[in-house]
Amino acid sequence: MSLRHHEIAEAGNRILNPFTEEKLRLLGTVTAPRPGARHLDLACGKGEMLSTWARDHGTEGIGVDISRVFLEAARERAAELGVAERLHFERADAGSYEAEPGGHDLVTCLGATWIGGGLAGTLELMRRALRADGTMVVGEVFWRSEPSDEACRALEMEPDDFASLAGTNERFEAAGLELVEMVLADPDSWDRYAASQWRTVSDWLCAHPEHPDAPDMRDFLRHSRTSYLAHGRDLLGWGAFVLRPVS
């Protein structure tokens, strides 16, 4: 799916992952950044985590994303919540973004581990930006059960792209990180994320039936619905994992 199509499908969402507002708030509570903590969020989307955590925990920070549309929404949200002066949003490829080495108390990346070529590479680039005693939060898919070949084909994923929950923890340990907390999506919050996009895309297609992107958006809608209902809903887990470097 292209960035443009992603922007259309996500037009109705502030949180671009399978979390509800309550789960994002709970993640802030368990992560517990201190007031004034410097937060770097890679692939920040519409900046909902940066803005609400700045409001609720007194953090400051930088959000990096490649989408102009999402960044504009992020700046508007930061202004709406009265935290714009503490947040800075930058358009860049998060995989090559030159963050200040060791310059951040909290480095996060929710739902975009392709930026570093997969989980291991993304954890490495997050860690470079982290203070020695800092905290990382990564949002990642995990398999709820072993995926069949048919499911992998339908979901356009390879079995090794993700691991089980225990296997995901092994990947953290292999990266020299300790899992200290987590908040998981559940089938209801996944449904909100997936199905809300169907409505948004369906509405968009009604309003723009002859748009050059319409055939791709129709394909996206059909594929997203069938693969989610047949496979994704049972197989895909998603969690935000709170990590500390092992000293």
Ligand SMILES: C[S@@+](CC[C@H](N)C(=O)[O-])C[C@H]1O[C@@H](n2cnc3c(N)ncnc32)[C@H](O)[C@@H]1O
């Ligand atoms: C699934 S969304 C998650 C957004 C946000 N972290 C959230 O959870 O609400 C993925 C985000 O990654 C961004 N993105 C994709 N590739 C990127 C890249 N190479 N560098 C920076 N951002 C990227 C997209 O624009 C989108 O905002």
